[in-house]
Amino acid sequence: MNIVNARLRGREGLHRLDLDGPRIAAIAPQPGSVAAAADDLDAAGNLVVPPFVEPHIHLDATLTAGEPAWNMSGTLFEGIERWAERKALVTFDDTKTRAKKTIDMLVDHGIQHVRTHVDVTDPTLAALRAMVEVREETRQLIDLQIVAFPQEGIESYANGRALMEQAIELGADVVGGIPHFENTRDQGVSSIKFLMDLAERNGCLVDVHCDETDDPQSRFLEVLAEEARVRGMGERVTASHTVAMGSYDNAYCSKLFRLLKISKINFVSCPTESIHLQGRFDTYPKRRGLTRVAEIDRAGMNVCFGQDSIVDPWYPLGNGNILRILEAGLHICHMLGYADLQRSLDLITDNSARTLNLGERYGLEVGRPANLLILSAPDDYEMIRTQGHALVSVRHGEVLMRRTPASVQRG
Ligand code: FE2
Numbered sequence: 001m002n003i004v005n006a007r008l009r010g011r012e013g014l015h016r017l018d019l020d021g022p023r024i025a026a027i028a029p030q031p032g033s034v035a036a037a038a039d040d041l042d043a044a045g046n047l048v049v050p051p052f053v054e055p056h057i058h059l060d061a062t063l064t065a066g067e068p069a070w071n072m073s074g075t076l077f078e079g080i081e082r083w084a085e086r087k088a089l090v091t092f093d094d095t096k097t098r099a100k101k102t103i104d105m106l107v108d109h110g111i112q113h114v115r116t117h118v119d120v121t122d123p124t125l126a127a128l129r130a131m132v133e134v135r136e137e138t139r140q141l142i143d144l145q146i147v148a149f150p151q152e153g154i155e156s157y158a159n160g161r162a163l164m165e166q167a168i169e170l171g172a173d174v175v176g177g178i179p180h181f182e183n184t185r186d187q188g189v190s191s192i193k194f195l196m197d198l199a200e201r202n203g204c205l206v207d208v209h210c211d212e213t214d215d216p217q218s219r220f221l222e223v224l225a226e227e228a229r230v231r232g233m234g235e236r237v238t239a240s241h242t243v244a245m246g247s248y249d250n251a252y253c254s255k256l257f258r259l260l261k262i263s264k265i266n267f268v269s270c271p272t273e274s275i276h277l278q279g280r281f282d283t284y285p286k287r288r289g290l291t292r293v294a295e296i297d298r299a300g301m302n303v304c305f306g307q308d309s310i311v312d313p314w315y316p317l318g319n320g321n322i323l324r325i326l327e328a329g330l331h332i333c334h335m336l337g338y339a340d341l342q343r344s345l346d347l348i349t350d351n352s353a354r355t356l357n358l359g360e361r362y363g364l365e366v367g368r369p370a371n372l373l374i375l376s377a378p379d380d381y382e383m384i385r386t387q388g389h390a391l392v393s394v395r396h397g398e399v400l401m402r403r404t405p406a407s408v409q410r411g
Contacts, residue, residue: 001397003041005033006048007378008364009345017048019370022396027366041392041399047375047383049345050363051112051393052322053352056207056240056268056306058149059099059116059134060090060127065311074316076277082313087119095130100138102310105320107141108401110373110390114142115207115306115356117149117176120167121157132171141400145356147207149176154194155187161194168202175199177208179220180244188220196227199236205357206237207268211244214278214289218244222256225263234264238355240306242267242291243274253292257299266355267301269293270308271329273315293333294340304352305329322348327384341381370397376405 003017014033018026036042064086065071071078099116106114118131128148135144148167154160154177168175177195179188192208199206206228211218221242228237245253269291278289296303305325309315318324326348330336335344353362360368376388393401 001039001041001394002037003043003048003372003374003394004030004036005045006043006374007045008048009380014045015048017364017372019394019397022370024364024366024368024370027364041374041394043374046378046391047345047380048364049349049373049375050353051371051373051395052110052348052390053113053304053356053358054106054111054307054322055115055238055304055352055355056270056308057102057106057114057116058118058309058312059102059114060095060118060131061312061314062102062310063098063312065313065316071313071316074276075280076314079277079312079314086313087122090127092126092130095127096134099131099134102320103134103138103142103144105310107393108403109319109321109323110393110401111320111322112142112371112393112395112400113145113353113356113358113362115145115147115174117147117207117209118167118172119151120148120163120172121150121152121160123159123163125163125167125170128167128170128172135171140395143358143361145173145205146171147174147176148172149209150178153178153182153187154191156181156183164195164198168198168204172204174205174207175202176206177210178212179208179223180211180213180215180218181209189223192220192223192227196224196231196233200231200233206233207240208238210239210242212241212274213244214247214281214287215244216247216249221245222259225256225259225265228265229259229263235266235354236357237263238266238268240268241270241274243278243289245291246278246289247287257295260296261299261301265301267291267293267296267303268306268355269303269329269333270306270325271332272317272325273308275328275332276315288332290332293329294335302351302354303347304355305347306352321389323383323388327387330384338381341384343380344384345380371395
């Protein structure tokens, strides 16, 4: 199968991509538009990009909002109460069914790489065991990375350290953490040292829920970045959320950025979730409760966007469409300048792939996997402006999803 009349980001004119089974065999410029052969895909002058990436989601919690009760205030704290009620009903099969339903939603919007956090503060580790099976059973749809995520803490939860170790033995790919939630600052710091040791020992990636609070004194990011720097692990480490950075004093932040840059760590922001859950202790003026996405990006560091929740006790909306998150994030982060708009897809493609350490398993280059999307617009700006979609998703050289755009008739 070949793709003709493709526009590629960062390259002039139209291109043709030849696929040889599961690999990209050739990419060549076309002098002009051509008629597509019967078994070719015609991109019709629109963008062809590598698949969208979901770098931060909780597949073990999705599709539970309203069970048994809705979060009426919309706050994080009521969300935790509602989740405690739902968590008591979570079973292995229930987790698998909801995760697979959500994966279908992601696939329908062009996502082929997913990093999910899974709560391991459960003596049975049922959700983790379920997700390890889901990872195998959905290989034809997505590549799934599983984070061992200690929702209720490592040091503050009974047997927290042992559960993290067991989760890695059972097959989690990434070591997680939640230092700002530990009972004391000391526990937060020791949890980071523990989780970095665990990752280093086992050759795992790291992704920590870090400073997900408006408290400007929540400063675990500096601890995580310094641990990553000293161990030379920065490119394998991600700080998720870091929303306290939105409340840090500028003088402190200026010093912090020096460390962040040399540490080489990655950042994930979940703009819809954070604008919804943060700023809840403010009257007016109200903080946006997001990390400094534009500033991180402009300082040359790696930052990407994730969905975090889909229809769970913390966030009631979501349909798997990461372009919706991108549009919201660009608004919330003051990134609607034309230069930002014209490279905005970086935030859900290349930057996210770097966060997930996908390396040569990702990207439109000869010899790499034939995984790609045909989009509905010719450039990043038009994708955002028209609220475009992924129209075709190709995986391992086969069509995985086709979407027919809505049509409008008058009169
Ligand atoms: Fe999260």
